[in-house]
Amino acid sequence: EPEVTQTPSHQVTQMGQEVILRCVPISNHLYFYWYRQILGQKVEFLVSFYNNEISEKSEIFDDQFSVERPDGSNFTLKIRSTKLEDSAMYFCASSENGGTQQFFGPGTRLTVL
């Protein structure tokens, strides 16, 4: 069964460093998403991506964040200058169409020291 994959599973970085989180969505899906969950808090939407552009983003997704689909398979989230409060579990998801069920990857745990 096709699944969303994410790498790395755990990333530790120093405050101020750039990180890139990688995702491979399900191959025939057209919509891609990033969510995060800070420990003990609700899952939060970051950004949705369709047709090679951002379709929606939350207030969390400020200028420090960017997304890219560099080739036909990868979908990346870049944080330019990490802050302590960026420590969270980051989930990538994809869906066949907008509004249909979203399939989630296993997440990347980002720890900012």
Place this chain on the structure above:
Amino acid sequence: ILNVEQSPQSLHVQEGDSTNFTCSFPSSNFYALHWYRWETAKSPEALFVMTLNGDEKKKGRISATLNTKEGYSYLYIKGSQPEDSATYLCAFPPDSNYQLIWGAGTKLIIKP
């Protein structure tokens, strides 16, 4: 601020018993309601996407109902098994775009 509420926060159920829990969401401009099951160390697994008032969906021993007029959905588990232990999350798209607003989840623990 749109909010999705789930109750209870956690639930301990004896194996074999049936249980249910609630998701409340804003009833205006309803588009859909998603239910996910999230086991520790795994990714959230989609259970249902519900769109119609009065809809009832079923997947094995798990079923869900939807009331869009009053803004709630119930998730039912019949004859709980240890493998049902997980956090059950509901999520709600607040508009025709596809971001999801998430509830905090109901953590279900099945006692053997």
